Amino acid sequence: MAKEKLAVVGGSRAVPKRMVRQWPPIDDRDQQMVLQSLLDGKHAFGPNCEAFQKEFAAWNGSRFAITTNSGTAALHMCLAASGCGAGDEVIVPAYSWSSSATCVLHHNAIPVFVDIDWDTMNLDADAVEQAITEKTRAIIVVHLHGLPADMETILAIAAKRGLKVIEDACQAHGATFAGRKVGTLGDCGAFSFNQNKCLCAGEGGMFVTDDEQVFRAAQSLWSFGETRTPLEDRDYHAYALGWMYRNSDLPAAFGRAQLQKLDGYLAQQRINAARLTECLADAPGVILPTEPAGRTHCWYNYTIRFEMDALGHSHDASAFRDRLVRAMQAEGVLTEVWQKTILPAMTVFQAKNAYGKGCPWQCPHSRPVEYRRDQYPVAQKHADWHTGMTTPLRSPNGPEVAEATAQAIRKIMENLDQLEGLE
């Protein structure tokens, strides 16, 4: 086979310029709904907020939903609503977005990290039990990159040990486990609607639950600790410690417009992911993401790992991965290394500097907890070996983008000698 010159060393790109279209696609309905909200002038407690909650709850199959100004706000509400508080321990996967763990600190509780499972990149359900102590109150499962965690095992452990299960579904809109959508499996869950998510409202989030008591508890910290909205004769009284986590009518209007297209987006994403998997099936040195039986991935992020042992780069995996990523980007592939640092290695946990003066770890209700980086070898290996793709799989991009992306990756992996000497 004739050698192809890689774009990173001056060859031509595998993915033509302007082929990959930006996310999210905006149509007349989005524009009309946002403009109407703007003109109506009911921005706080607006009608789109109310409608968005109802429509999202119906779409997800959840009994209750509360619209928030971020996924992190919804996660913090999950912590409070699950009864977690001072000194309680909450199990969190060692690899996720920072706020999957810092939401625990927000409520004065202590994150305890558990390593991830290599194949699914999710919480290693088999390692959860040994992290449980008499202080453990809840488990946060993150359906990372759109693949549901092993909910069967996790729910069984939680039931046996009397723990709450919080679903961080911020990346997993529409993903299912045993036919049920994420966010309906645990006690409560959180979704994010930020720019890059499968449902984009600009920013924003949603708290969901089926349990009325959990719903009321979450609602009480959502808006200054008040219990009544203007629709319920608001009395401007803080009944509990509250935050300002309400959404505004403008993003809610945008979210409602996008929600009507979400099933179509997810169907397209599935087609694109299947095509990418097909085209990369025998690409040398590439480990493809999996979709275990009984789970549907929503393909929020198509994350690949490079087979560093076989490539002879176990010793300098992250540096070599960075070179591969540069080569992919030069070919026109929109790819990004997501979290390079595993959660327990982040400064907030290493320095235990959350509220200052050792709080909340030195709270008299807490038990000493250690964050040793070497306790999470799988998460570290994943952090060093991976790169991910979101936009190339998103609507309005079709399988042609997946094909060009695969072609770029294959071209690089078949011409690795050209990366030698590259910084």
Ligand SMILES: Cc1ncc(COP(=O)(O)O)c(C=O)c1O
């Ligand atoms: C897994 C995960 N959890 C939580 C969040 C927080 O969501 P937000 O940015 O809306 O606060 C994000 C998104 O950034 C996420 O990817």
